[in-house]
Amino acid sequence: MEVIEKATPGDLPAIRELLSRLELPVQDLGAENQTFLVARDGGVLAGCVALETYGEVALLRSLAVQPGRQKVGLGHALHDQALSLARELGIRDLYLLTTTAERFFARAGYARVDRGAAPADLRGSHEFRTLCPTDAVCMARKLT
Numbered sequence: 001m002e003v004i005e006k007a008t009p010g011d012l013p014a015i016r017e018l019l020s021r022l023e024l025p026v027q028d029l030g031a032e033n034q035t036f037l038v039a040r041d042g043g044v045l046a047g048c049v050a051l052e053t054y055g056e057v058a059l060l061r062s063l064a065v066q067p068g069r070q071k072v073g074l075g076h077a078l079h080d081q082a083l084s085l086a087r088e089l090g091i092r093d094l095y096l097l098t099t100t101a102e103r104f105f106a107r108a109g110y111a112r113v114d115r116g117a118a119p120a121d122l123r124g125s126h127e128f129r130t131l132c133p134t135d136a137v138c139m140a141r142k143l144t
């Protein structure tokens with residue numbers, strides 16, 4: 001059974017390895033405005049997710065579950081914890097970019113938006129600058 005909790009600096013190498021394995025961006029990991037949550041099973045990293053905050057807006061990023069552990073609910077559990085964290089941080093709007101998980105996020109309450117509609121700070125983020133508009137879908141949801 002996995003435990004989901006805030007990551008420590010020591011988790012970064014395993015997070016980087018998981019994200020690289022799943023072909024998600026790693027070049028900008030460790031920035032001050034990023035908060036990572038990890039799912040651990042014993043000492044093993046089972047999954048992760050992060051919020052990258054820009055005032056009352058956040059980019060939900062780096063949601064990843066080890067390939068052998070997918071499709072049993074861990075992705076949604078990590079996402080639920082990220083929503084709780086976002087509420088704690090006073091976030092009102094969440095944005096994300098995805099090339100592979102649009103259906104997952106649609107079920108989690110996100111709708112497709114034009115990436116030009118995202119706040120300017122967010123459009124300046126590494127993910128927005130590096131993920132190609134023709135490959136990555138931009139999605140958003142409000143937090144109540």
Ligand SMILES: CC(C)(COP(=O)(O)OP(=O)(O)OC[C@H]1O[C@@H](n2cnc3c(N)ncnc32)[C@H](O)[C@@H]1OP(=O)(O)O)[C@@H](O)C(=O)NCCC(=O)NCCS
Nearest residue numbers: 022062063064065070071072073074075076100101104107
């Ligand atoms: C997207 C991702 C995080 C989802 O993780 P996951 O652990 O498979 O997610 P879940 O198991 O919670 O849900 C996946 C699907 O399995 C289904 N599922 C969950 N538990 C289930 C169970 N016990 N039995 C059968 N199906 C189940 C869910 O209904 C869900 O369907 P949906 O995608 O239509 O909503 C994972 O596929 C991944 O790491 N992908 C690569 C990285 C990526 O693309 N990340 C997103 C970019 S930020």
